[in-house]
Amino acid sequence: SQTIHQWPATLVQPVGSPLSLECTVEGTSNPNLYWYRQAAGRGLQLLFYSVGIGQISSEVPQNLSASRPQDRQFILSSKKLLLSDSGFYLCAWSQGAGETQYFGPGTRLLVL
């Protein structure tokens, strides 16, 4: 069966510091991968998606970036965090374009 991992689970970072969140998927190959952010009391905002290694599409322009160095690894990064980057970051995968998405446990980020 497929599993999806995210780490760290929680993170407190000062404004201006860098960020690296990691997501890995097991039990499948060539998944579509997604990064979402969920701000407190708000809906899921799609940040990035990837259909293959090195292929990243950005949905929202911001100070975040994503990379996919391996088939089942998806990384979300920032060079300098803003207060507004605080939120619940969720990685998701789907098998094939647009099929049902399954979410990882998420990373709760607080920028102070």
Place this chain on the structure above:
Amino acid sequence: RKEVEQDPGPFNVPEGATVAFNCTYSNSASQSFFWYRQDCRKEPKLLMSVYSSGNEDGRFTAQLNRASQYISLLIRDSKLSDSATYLCAVKPYSGGYQKVTFGTGTKLQVIP
């Protein structure tokens, strides 16, 4: 008009009650629909897909009304453990990558 809209609630219902939520979508070309459940501070988990003919899974029934462009989720015999936020998700069919749009969720609180 938002692409996907849900009543945020909260819906406060007694144990054993039947409760229904609706989710409206604006894109008439939408083809795939899902209900997710999200517990507090956790990731969304797939509850069920919504099929054109409607589908049932135990106490949960999902319906699609294409004419009025909404999907519904009916929960019978509510349990305390059903307390959560229910997110709907909608995906158009356009070939290739298909962006899933999530609603902001409806909060359900089942009361003893």
